[in-house]
Amino acid sequence: MNIQENISLKAYNTFGIAKNARFFVSVKSVNELKEALEWAKHQKINPLILGGGSNILLTQNQETLVIKIEIQGINLVLEEEEFYFVEVGAGVNWHQFVLTSIANGWGGIENLSLIPGTVGASPMQNIGAYGVEIKDVFYSLKALNRESLKIREFNAEECRFGYRESVFKHELKDKYVICSVIFRLCKVPKFHIEYGAIKETLEASGVKELTLKAISDAVIQIRQSKLPDPKKIGNSGSFFKNPTIPEEHFKNLRSEHASIPGFPNTEGVKVPAAWLIEQCGWKGKRFGEIGVHADQPLVLVNYGDGDGNEIKELAVKIQQSVFEKFGIDIHPEVNFL
Ligand code: EPU
Numbered sequence: 001m002n003i004q005e006n007i008s009l010k011a012y013n014t015f016g017i018a019k020n021a022r023f024f025v026s027v028k029s030v031n032e033l034k035e036a037l038e039w040a041k042h043q044k045i046n047p048l049i050l051g052g053g054s055n056i057l058l059t060q061n062q063e064t065l066v067i068k069i070e071i072q073g074i075n076l077v078l079e080e081e082e083f084y085f086v087e088v089g090a091g092v093n094w095h096q097f098v099l100t101s102i103a104n105g106w107g108g109i110e111n112l113s114l115i116p117g118t119v120g121a122s123p124m125q126n127i128g129a130y131g132v133e134i135k136d137v138f139y140s141l142k143a144l145n146r147e148s149l150k151i152r153e154f155n156a157e158e159c160r161f162g163y164r165e166s167v168f169k170h171e172l173k174d175k176y177v178i179c180s181v182i183f184r185l186c187k188v189p190k191f192h193i194e195y196g197a198i199k200e201t202l203e204a205s206g207v208k209e210l211t212l213k214a215i216s217d218a219v220i221q222i223r224q225s226k227l228p229d230p231k232k233i234g235n236s237g238s239f240f241k242n243p244t245i246p247e248e249h250f251k252n253l254r255s256e257h258a259s260i261p262g263f264p265n266t267e268g269v270k271v272p273a274a275w276l277i278e279q280c281g282w283k284g285k286r287f288g289e290i291g292v293h294a295d296q297p298l299v300l301v302n303y304g305d306g307d308g309n310e311i312k313e314l315a316v317k318i319q320q321s322v323f324e325k326f327g328i329d330i331h332p333e334v335n336f337l
Helices: 030-043 094-104 198-204 212-226 247-256 273-279 308-326
Strands: 004-008 020-027 048-050 062-069 074-079 083-089 138-145 151-155 176-186 263-265 268-270 290-292 300-302
Touching (some): 020 030, 030 062, 030 176, 062 176, 074 094, 083 094, 247 268, 273 308
Antiparallel strands (some): 004 020, 074 083, 138 151, 138 176, 290 300
């Protein structure tokens, strides 16, 4: 085990924030992970587990051991009449897994193309895009208990998935490290093209026959047209979650703001946070090294040398202005560290 000291985390978070880790180690297997956890226990420090670093905002140096999960492997473990069951190591890059699935004809995650991050982090917040969420293809996961160092298997119900939510963000926060995930993928794909601009993009590209690859290409094209590439401009995708408000509140708002978009769900009406933020005048605003993306105001960006605290302060100002104008609390999707 190669524990390094005072390592910059700039390359390990998609926001590109330059904070340091007191100790840093990459682990490629469950045994290496156990070793690292034992080392941390011995030092009496609570380690930080890092996947692709695509959903975090670093606001301070991490005076602990940062464990980067690099457990690899994409293995077809079972084939049934309708499904393939594929076990994937937590450290596998999410988009690489999507591309492998498409190449093998495994259907179900093509709409989730180009999402930054790793497979191990994907169930944490039930990643989703273009009408599909991980819970739709999830079968089970294996996670290491950080105290007992024993592996436990979780089925979908035990993960308690919700919109950008799971049990690992609540009751079991910091209790387990996800080591691998088993996905249940379709032999005969069920295409989801009703959401957003997918249909129009397919038509504009002259696609005659729907395939996993055609859908993936369309999603990639849409994402590239509005979301900044983290390799060029630091960001962590949507900074806030889309809020759901009571129907009564929505009706009142609509009488004042006729163009407010709303999507009814079982708890009320979901309102796009992007719209609320744009209405408050933040879209495309730049403040030195940080700002609000011009094509998708739900995304906060670091142009280069931005500081995590500056982004945090900007986020608070955005939240306050949305609350003052619309009486709606918007909550970050990103974890502050
Ligand atoms: N909108 C505006 N102004 C804009 C952009 C969008 O008003 O500049 C409004 C429009 O009404 C538009 C609506 O926002 O119809 C929705 O926009 P979009 O389809 O881009 O999706 P989103 O709700 O902003 C969510 C996810 C994204 C995911 C897309 C597509 C959340 C927090 N974000 O964004 O996920 O890619 O849908 O499915 O749910 C992420 O989580 O990091 C992420 C990028």
